[in-house]
Amino acid sequence: MRDASCPMRPPDDLLTPDRDTGGAHLHDSPEQYTHPSSYQNRSHDGELGTVVASQFPSRCERLLLIEDDLAGQGLGATAHFMAVALLIAMRTGRVLLEVAVDPQWGRTNLSIPYRASSAGASTPRFPAARPRWCSRPPYTHQCFYQPWSNCTAGNTTEHQSPRLGRFNGLQGHALLPGRTPIVRIKLSGLYVSTPLHAGVMTSAYAAATRFLFRPREWVKHLGRCVLRRDGLAPHRFISVFIRESAEKNTEARKFRYRMPIVDDYAASAEALSRAIHMQRVHLQTSSAVALANFTLLTASLRLSARGVPLTLSYTDNPRSEHDTWGGWGKDKDETLDGTVAAVNAFMARHAAVLIAPRLSSWTTHLLILHRWLNVSSLIAPAAVLSNPQGGTSWDSDSEVPRTRDTRGGQRITRDDKSRAVHLCCRCRPRDKGSNLVVVMGLALGRRWAVRNATLPCATKG
DSSP: OOOOOSBOOOOSSTTSOOOOOTTGGGOOOOOOOSOGGGGTTOGGGHHHHHHHHHHSOSSOOOEEEEEOOOTTOOHHHHHHHHHHHHHHHHHTTOEEEEOOOOTTSSOOOTTSOTTTTOSSTTSOOSOOSSOSSOOSTTOSGGGTBOOSOSOOOOOGGGOBOOOOOOOSSGGGGGGSOTTOSEEEEEHHHHHHHSOTTTTTOSHHHHHHHHHHTOBOHHHHHHHHHHHHHTTOOTTSSEEEEOOOOHHHHHHHHHHTOOOOOHHHHHHHHHHHHHHHTOOEEEEEOSOHHHHHHHHHHHHHHHHHTTOOOOEEEOOBSOOOSSOOTTTTSSSOOTHHHHHHHHHHHHHHTTOSEEEEESSOHHHHHHHHHTTSSOGGGSOOEEEOOOOTTOOOEEOSOOSSOEEEEEETTEEEEEETTSSEEEEEOSOOTTOOSOSEEEEEOTTTTTTTTTGGGGOOOSSOO
């Protein structure tokens, strides 16, 4: 019977930090994001210092307010548009703040098809009219992440809602009304005017992402609880993210790309575990079936190899074979979904290795958030797929030097100057990109970068 001593139960007051003294053994660095003075003399992360200086001005006169109404978008894709919004705010000399969704406020962009290429019948086709991730005050991402600024949103009557034009680089959005002190936009407007990753994969974009998604103390408390409960020591476990749902499968069929199957995750995790002598695995998935199948498959592989069984760790929360988070479900408390996402991201930060699907914005979010890869080593998408999941089509060409190999019909790509191995599991001959990525954390470095190319897929190309 699994010990459920760490339920995903957020505190009644989400803005009051927990006093957790039991996580000292994790060697977390002191919180550095509560006041701009803490960024002085931080020459090793100048971009982050620039972000903080912009968000903590001496006078709060010019603001860019955003509403997260991106119904059906996962947190990874949402994080991308929030980071873009922060870059726009910085470029136009404004402070970025998030306000709760108000369906009565401003243009809702319904004149532009919001889901012209929807993946499935259950896909939300209109912007959200209620909070998507937190159903409690303040009804924004600040439920889970630390405040973005010392400024406040001001009087609602002072907010102005501009019409956003088509994206032509960040300069294009400099057309926000320059003389208007407080501009308010909906992320749905940014969504329809800005391609998913166009022209923003820079060090400033990475710094913006890391600044916006700094977990609150109570989120860290829950994450540390699971780490302690399951014996996950820092840099001594593998984190596996499995993206599996009816909606994602429908999307993959519609846009003709292949996602890894659970067998591929299990085969790679089991082989990797033996290679680096780590038996503990942190599993991230919203699918109960994927969780059960991964457990059975890894146990079977270990039994065949006569090895010590893997010890699995995962958060205790409801799971579904459908995407019910981020505005998909109706009349539900979204706070639990936001909590699970924030806790999993915090736990993954302590992993030695990440195994994840390449065609997921959550994977990209984790890679940037925890510095597993420089943004320059992320392949820019050749074409943006307008879909509710945030999945993208990845181009095979990149400025990053890559080594390609084929073993047993399986195509393998290694970033020569990074710690990533890209596997092509069940890919068709005409597919150019990978669909599974294995990224080593800083603790492992590149010391086994050649040996890890032996990682298998259960299904060959």
